[in-house]
Amino acid sequence: MSQLLFAIVLVALAWTVALATRLPERWPHWRWYLTGYPRTALRVMVTWRKVAHLNDLTVSHQPNRRLLGDLAVKGDPLRTHAPRCSIPRPTPNGLSVRVRLHAGQTPAPFLAAAEALVHAWRVHAVRIVSPERGIVLITATAADPLEHPDRTTGEVSASLLSAVVGALETGGAWVMNFRRVPHWLIVGATRSGKSTLIARLITELAPQPVALVGIDCKGGMELGLFEQRLSALATCRSQAVAVLGALVVDMQDRMRTCRAAGARSIWELPEKERPLPVVVVVDEIAELYLTNGSKEQRAEAEQCSTYLLRLAQLGAALGMHLVVAGQRVGSDLGPGVTALRAQLSGRVCHRVNDPGTAEMTLGDLNKDAVAVAQSIGEAEQGVAVTTGETGGWMRGRSHLTTPAKAQVTAAEYAGLAFRLSGVARALEELDGGEGA
Numbered sequence: 001m002s003q004l005l006f007a008i009v010l011v012a013l014a015w016t017v018a019l020a021t022r023l024p025e026r027w028p029h030w031r032w033y034l035t036g037y038p039r040t041a042l043r044v045m046v047t048w049r050k051v052a053h054l055n056d057l058t059v060s061h062q063p064n065r066r067l068l069g070d071l072a073v074k075g076d077p078l079r080t081h082a083p084r085c086s087i088p089r090p091t092p093n094g095l096s097v098r099v100r101l102h103a104g105q106t107p108a109p110f111l112a113a114a115e116a117l118v119h120a121w122r123v124h125a126v127r128i129v130s131p132e133r134g135i136v137l138i139t140a141t142a143a144d145p146l147e148h149p150d151r152t153t154g155e156v157s158a159s160l161l162s163a164v165v166g167a168l169e170t171g172g173a174w175v176m177n178f179r180r181v182p183h184w185l186i187v188g189a190t191r192s193g194k195s196t197l198i199a200r201l202i203t204e205l206a207p208q209p210v211a212l213v214g215i216d217c218k219g220g221m222e223l224g225l226f227e228q229r230l231s232a233l234a235t236c237r238s239q240a241v242a243v244l245g246a247l248v249v250d251m252q253d254r255m256r257t258c259r260a261a262g263a264r265s266i267w268e269l270p271e272k273e274r275p276l277p278v279v280v281v282v283d284e285i286a287e288l289y290l291t292n293g294s295k296e297q298r299a300e301a302e303q304c305s306t307y308l309l310r311l312a313q314l315g316a317a318l319g320m321h322l323v324v325a326g327q328r329v330g331s332d333l334g335p336g337v338t339a340l341r342a343q344l345s346g347r348v349c350h351r352v353n354d355p356g357t358a359e360m361t362l363g364d365l366n367k368d369a370v371a372v373a374q375s376i377g378e379a380e381q382g383v384a385v386t387t388g389e390t391g392g393w394m395r396g397r398s399h400l401t402t403p404a405k406a407q408v409t410a411a412e413y414a415g416l417a418f419r420l421s422g423v424a425r426a427l428e429e430l431d432g433g434e435g436a
C-alpha cells in the first residue's frame, strides 16, 4: 500500500515539475518518457521469458535426445533458458533492448518473432538488427512517427547539397545528401507523393549556392512552380536534349579543369575555382523515353538516354547530380533505362500499383524492402521506403510542401537562379532554330 502511495506521489511530482517547467514546449516527447516508456519497459521485462519461450528464442542446456533402453528418444527439453536481455533503454519514440545470444543461436528466429513482439509489447513496430556478433538489438517504436513527420528529433547540421525532406520511422530526420549519395531515383504511382517530395527537396536546396535545372516534359506543370529559382526549365523533349547536351559539355569542361589542377573531383579544387554544383531534376522520366515510333522521336529519346547516363556515370565527382522521378522505371521504357537505374544509387519508392515496380526500384538493392514498399496504402500519401547511406532501408514521409509554399520559396530565392551560360545558349539556339 505504501509503495503504491509512493508511486502515485512520484508520478504527481513528475507531472507538476513537467508543467511548471513548460516541458511540453521544450521537449516534444515528454509524454512518452514520463508515462509510455515506464509502462512499456515494464511490459517488456515481464513478458520477455514467455515471448522468448513461445517463439523458440530459448535454448536448453540439457540434451534433446535420451536413451530409453536401446531406443534413442528425441524431444523438447522442459527447462529452457531465454537469452539475457538488457534493461530497456528509452528512445524518443520507443525503446531498445540488447539481447545477448546463447552459443548456437542466430538472429534469424528473432527476425521471425518480430510480429509476436509487436503484439506482446503493444507497440507500433519492432526492428531487429545485429550490430555486433552475438548481439541482437531490438528497437520498438511506440507510435508511427510518420503520422506526424513534422515532429522529428535531433538537429541536422545544414550543409551544402544536403536537404531535410521529411521524417524517418526512427523519429529522426530524412536527409537527402548529394555529397554522400549523388543521384536519386524517386518512384511512385500517381498521387503517391512524388511531386511533393521533389517540391520539398527544391525548397530545401533553393537557399543554397546550387544551380537547379528542371526537366518536366509534362509541359512544365510540376516544376514550372519553381521556374523563378531554376537556372533552366525544359518542358519538352527537344528542350531536354538541348539542356542535357549542354550539361554534358559543361561536365567535360569541369573534367579538364580538374585534370589541369591534379584534382580527382571539384571538391578538391580551391573554393574560388570550384564550379557551381548542379542538381538536375527530371519529373516523369517516361515522357523522355516514350515515342510514337517516328525516327525523329526515337533519335531524341536515345540522345536523352545517352546524356542522362553520362551525367549519372561521371557527374558525382564533377558536381552534377540527378534526381529522376517516374511512375515506373523499367526496361520497357527503352534501352538505357536499366543502366541509368543502376547508376542512381539513392532510391525512394512510394506506393506503387504493381509488385514489379517496387522490385525494379528496390529489388536490386534490398529484397526485404520490396515487401514493405508494397504494403504502403492509398491513404499514406508521402510515405515511402528509402535507401539509407549505409546500405539499409527505412520508411519515411516527406514534409508536406504545398504548391503555394513552393512558389513563395522560388520567388524568395529567385536571385539565386544562377546562369548556366552553356545551357542558356543551347536553349536560345533551339528557340532561334524553331523560330527560323
Ligand SMILES: Nc1ncnc2c1ncn2[C@@H]1O[C@H](COP(=O)(O)OP(=O)(O)OP(=O)(O)O)[C@@H](O)[C@H]1O
Pocket (backbone or CB within 6 Å): 188, 189, 190, 191, 192, 193, 194, 195, 196, 197, 381, 382, 383, 397, 398, 399, 400
Ligand atoms: N508527405 C505528405 N504528407 C501529407 N500529404 C501528402 C504528402 N505528400 C503528398 N501528399 C498529398 O498527396 C497528394 C498527391 O501528391 P503528389 O502530387 O505529390 O503525388 P504525385 O505522386 O506527384 O502524383 P502525380 O504522379 O499524379 O503527379 C498531394 O496533393 C497531397 O495532398
